[in-house]
Amino acid sequence: MxxxxxxxxxxxxxxxxxxxxxxxxxxxxxxxxxxxxxxxxxxxxxxxxxxxxxxxxxxxxxxxxxxxxxxxxxxxxxxxxxxxxxxxxxxxxxxxxxxxxxxxxxxxxxxxxxxxxxxxxxxxxxxxxxxxxxxxxxxxxxxxxxxxxxxxxxxxxxxxxxxxxxxxxxxGYMPNGTRVNFFDKKRGSERAVQMLLKKLAGKAFETEYPMPNFDRVEPSPPIKDLSHAKIALVTSGGIVPKGNPDHIESSSASRYGEYDITGVSDLTEDTYETAHGGYDPVYANKDADRVLPVDVLRDLEKEGAIGKLHNLFYTTVGNGTSVASAKAFAAEIAAKLKKDGVDAVILTST
Amino acid sequence: MHICTVTPISVTVGANRIVPAIAIPYPLGNPSSEIEEEKAIRRKIVENALEALTIGVDGQRIFE
Known part of the structure; x- marks a missing residue:
């Protein structure tokens, strides 16, 4: 040959x-x-x-x-x-x-x-x-x-x-995003116990499920005057208008939603629900303020504690959603919020 | 700023201002309370979050 x-x-x-x-x-x-x-x-x-x-x-x-x-x-x-x-x-x-x-x-x-x-x-x-x-x-x-x-x-x-x-x-190559299945000589329980023993002994061990690399961002400076600040709500808890008009997936979301809450002072069972498939939806479907606190922020807006609640909220489902997708959504959402002059964001997660 | 129940996850993914919540399916509520009481619980968490926004932080901080 x-x-x-x-x-x-x-x-x-x-x-x-x-x-x-x-x-x-x-x-x-x-x-x-x-x-x-x-x-x-x-x-x-x-x-x-x-x-x-x-x-x-x-x-x-x-x-x-x-x-x-x-x-x-x-x-x-x-x-x-x-x-x-x-x-x-x-x-x-x-x-x-x-x-x-x-x-x-x-x-x-x-x-x-x-x-x-x-x-x-x-x-x-x-x-x-x-x-x-x-x-x-x-x-x-x-x-x-x-x-x-x-x-x-x-x-x-x-x-x-x-x-x-x-x-x-x-x-011996670097993980490249392609998953390759193989049969290990030792079964999972045995490998897990060996890892645990090494960990307890303070020895080096290699996880079989490494976490993705999460980046860090500089903290934003504090808000000087809340009573003039425009606050926006963003959630990974999947709160959407009833019927989920944009069909945000219940897991591994490929998109996020942007919804207008002008004039909305309370999220009700008839108007909002969650699209999230990773937690028991009963409580959020009954009262979505439990995930996205529009009612309380409207009160605080009326009382003058905050300047304004931004008229748009952003939402996606953080259930098996890849870090890459989340990062891409966040970049777009952040750009829109900045353009709209939002001073601070409250992000709620389930 | 990030309101969530499992704060170690928030720390892992890199949030800087973190406010703990009540439970995974109802971070800002408590279905076993009366409606008015529940709203008061929610308000307290939101006020805590707003206050956190007015405080300067060097890195990650959980506002208990």
């Missing part, structure tokens, strides 16, 4: 062309050569694959001449027609990581050649490209070369052969 053909991309540093002073080194194709880390890959491939060419490019050159560098390198790869393309590993080198991710993604998308790269999880190139190409997790410096190659090489061969790629935890 013919050997699998690999083209490898590295920067000027790993090609031993030079350091920062050579970072403006233009893309160069070295046919028939495995260079630097390529030797480690070649050793790992044994007789199954060979590096038919290495492309060397300075990190600054690539990033400063992005379009040209990309075009030139794509032409080199097209000409070599490999079965798989490997970029890096880049460890924690930022420009190198971005270059590896950019070119690997371009090779895969534009030439249809599978590509793999590897870098440290905090390398900016990781977040940018981990969902586009297989991005192997490496240590943050070149001392992790052997480890990186031992994961990248087998993954590259699998891709070249069109074999099924396992889950991220099995293959």
């Amino acid at each position: 013919a050997k699998i053909k690999v083209v490898h991309y590295i920067n000027q540093f790993f090609a031993q062309v030079g350091g920062e002073e050579k970072a403006d080194y233009p893309a160069e194709l070295r046919i028939g050569e495995a260079v630097g880390p390529g030797l480690a890959f070649a050793a790992n491939f044994k007789d199954e694959a060979e590096i038919i060419a290495t492309i060397v490019c300075g990190d600054s050159y690539f990033n400063e001449n992005l379009e040209k560098a990309k075009k030139d390198i794509l032409a080199m790869v097209r000409e070599q027609a490999p079965d798989v393309f490997i970029a890096g590993p880049a460890f924690n080198a930022g420009r190198y990581g971005v270059a590896c991710g950019t070119i690997a993604a371009a090779v895969q998308e534009e030439l249809g050649i599978p590509a793999v790269s590897g870098m440290y999880v905090e390398n900016p190139g990781a977040d940018m490209f981990k969902n586009q190409i297989y991005m192997v997790v490496t240590k943050n410096n070149a001392a992790g070369m052997r480890d990186a190659v031992s994961k990248m090489a087998p993954l590259a061969l699998k891709l070249a052969k069109g074999e099924t790629v396992g889950a991220s935890v099995e293959e």
Whole structure:
């Protein structure tokens, strides 16, 4: 069987062309050569694959001449027609990581050649490209070369052969949003108890259900004078006009609603309800003020404790709704509230 | 500012001003109370929330 053909991309540093002073080194194709880390890959491939060419490019050159560098390198790869393309590993080198991710993604998308790269999880190139190409997790410096190659090489061969790629935890790539099922050797209860024992002993353990990354925002400055402030209500509790006119889903909501409460001083059983499918709706359906306190805010408005209750409220269902969707809704809602001169928001959640 | 019952979730997702509520299905109510009493409970939580908005915070704070 013919050997699998690999083209490898590295920067000027790993090609031993030079350091920062050579970072403006233009893309160069070295046919028939495995260079630097390529030797480690070649050793790992044994007789199954060979590096038919290495492309060397300075990190600054690539990033400063992005379009040209990309075009030139794509032409080199097209000409070599490999079965798989490997970029890096880049460890924690930022420009190198971005270059590896950019070119690997371009090779895969534009030439249809599978590509793999590897870098440290905090390398900016990781977040940018981990969902586009297989991005192997490496240590943050070149001392992790052997480890990186031992994961990248087998993954590259699998891709070249069109074999099924396992889950991220099995293959060592960064989770890319695609769920892959597999049977673990140990059953769940056993794994859970082992995790618990490690936790109790103060040892490191790895969760099988990591939380999404939640960002942080700067707290807003305090309101100086409530009696002149315009307050808006927003809820993830799914309060909608009776009949749910915009069909907001009872779980995994794909949209939010904007409703006018001009002249409304009380939410009643006949006028409002909840669309939320994740809590017992009886109480909210009977009196939606229990989730969205319009009645009390109207009273406070009349009494002059607040300047005004904003005439629109925003609502969605926070039940299995993805963080990405919630973030997108929030960005739109916040922009509208700002445009309408709202001073503060009370967000209620069930 | 965020009114919610399970305040640790609010802390996890990053709200800065947090006011605790009554229960998941009725954060601002209490169906076992009389209507007027229930509205008073709701008002108290909303007033707490409004007050929280007038107070400067450096990071996350739960206004008990």
